[in-house]
Amino acid sequence: MRVVFGFRLGPASGLAAGLGLLALGLPWLELRPSRIAPGEPFGVWSWQSDWPWVLLALWLATALSRGRWQGVWLGATLLLWGWLVGQGAEALLSPYSQSARVSPGAGFWLSLLGLYVGYFAAWHEGRGWALLSGPLALAVLLWWGVFERLGPFLELEAWREQFTTELWRHLSLSTSAVVLALVLGIPLGVLAARGPRFSWVLGAMGFLQTIPSLALFGLLLPLLADLSQAMRLEVALALLVAGAAVFRLLWAVSRWLAVLLALPLGLLALVMAGVWLNALLGPDPLRLELRAPLQESGIRGIGVAPAVLALTLYALLPVVLNVYTGLRGVPEAARDAGRGMGMSPQQLFWRVELPLALPLVLEGVRGAATLTIGITTVAALIGAGGLGFFILRGVEGGAPDMVLLGAIPIILLALLMDTLLRWAGLVLRQKLGV
């Protein structure tokens, strides 16, 4: 906290204002005569001469104010910034035809970053009310429609139906992967926490994480393609049932052989469960065709099958690690007392260990969820759909606005998921008294 002209300046607020002021000197918008033509940058001073000074003053006010006032100034800054953006889009586009486009530039993003940091600083100071001005100002801006002339919005208008579908697909893919990661990961975490002899579980999870996502997709494609064309659905199901029985027998004889058997069958089961869960949750219909190769039931070499498998495998590590850490964090005294009082191992687990480990498990879910939302972007590359579709199309076609159409929702989704689960974690911690 430094003193500037008698006002206290916090480092975060100072950073926020610094970013905002820097943004004023950078181009805010890029004007392009058509979707794919290169753009000409324009700073805010080129379409307004007086209001940017007011904005500058507002940035200084946000830096030097505290508490609720900081929230007010931030809200005002957000409003004015948004209004200026709207003005700029109007002014730049008016002499051109319908095909001209205006895209956000460096100054636009830097201003947003400055606002984000500013709100973070205000929240950190403990004033929750300060945050109210943010959504309020945003709501006003949206109602005014200041962003509607910007490139990404126009893309959204053009692609609205597909956008909704791909958004839905993105969410269903991520959700399916996270659900499967939990179903698989929680037992694995419990196993890992049993003792030091199971540390290989964590090592295996870490290894999975190091495989680059594209490489993993690439590896799975030919394998799944062959399998899905050759094997019939009923055969696959029978194989899994038989495999489960053999596994039980083999476990008593040789653990290593059992695991070796379980691995490919487990992966197959995972793929099938993932594809069908995704079909249940997502826009595409669920198809189950007996007496036909797997690919008729939606399991193919490309598309949802390899995508959901890879996503689940990536989401495993945060879940397993957090379940493990959560269980290890249970106070040893509580365990000893529980055992000594006559709790069976199951009772000890369900009544003592799991409730106490739950906050960390939720952290694992949060990590897995935000991670998965991000990686699902790559799923579009192998035909599984999702918001990555727009990013890829935009990159291929040289249309940066389309890239933004894909990228911005993904970022917002991840942030939203993170915030929701973080809050849920806090509530849970309070209820459990830990």
Place this chain on the structure above:
Amino acid sequence: MIRLEQVVKRYGDFEALRGVSLEVDKGQVVTLLGPSGCGKTTLLRTVNRLIEPSAGTVRIGGRDVRELDEVELRRGIGYVIQSIGLFPHMSVLENVAVVPRLLNWSKPQREARAQEMLAMVGLEPRTYAGRYPRELSGGQAQRVGLARALAADPPVLLLDEPFGAVDPPTREHLQDEFMRLQSQLKKTVLFVTHDLDEAVKISDRICLMNSGQVEQYDAPETLLRNPKTPFVQAFLGPSRTLLRLSRVALDGLMEPPDGHHPKATIPHTATAREAFSALLAYGCRSLGVTDEAGQLVGLVRLEALLAEASEEP
């Protein structure tokens, strides 16, 4: 009630228990006393099968503990540990009701019993039932631990340094509470401590251990009067006579006052040790003994105390 027959426990090459034999009668408090590492906690934990002996037998009520399912066994034994081990995510009431719940008592039964137990250990149920372990002081938490162990009314109690984690004044209170409860409930108790004063205060018999073996197993007065081995003598220390006197009441040492007016008095509830301390403080050879109303009811002479303290055969 509890019988340990030649119990041995080996960890690799190290012998934590080297053939310990012990018998605890019903309704008695037996303390396992000794320095760190002597095996007292290990021995305690063989009784509820948290530790399985390498050799030897543990019997409760005549039955070998290995015959019973270990989980069933433990539900019939109260267990209190030094670190208490209250469950942080459960309220005080839920903590106390854990064993009744394991025994499938109905909810009203459990809650009523838990409240009864809290009152018994001196915690007002209305105030404490809804609190959580993090809101309790050390002494309060330890009382809850005790209440929890007593909730299902087990005939046997195992206590592993239960009062070790609190400050001395609280510890004294807890010891007094425990003795009060024991006089009411008459449980069979195995108590582990390394504190000689504590052991002398609360036990019916003391089992002094060293390096996995029993050095001496006697009532406190006998132990303090007749240490059998050099280790016992050293462990009891040079003040053992005074310690022994702390268990002697004044009734047997008093004479009628006979018109004497002694310089100083002490209440009749005092111990011989306190009388001795008072005699030293006042520098006199006799003390008056008063009743609750402050009336002189007897006289204690230095000679009587010395006779009591003497170890001459």
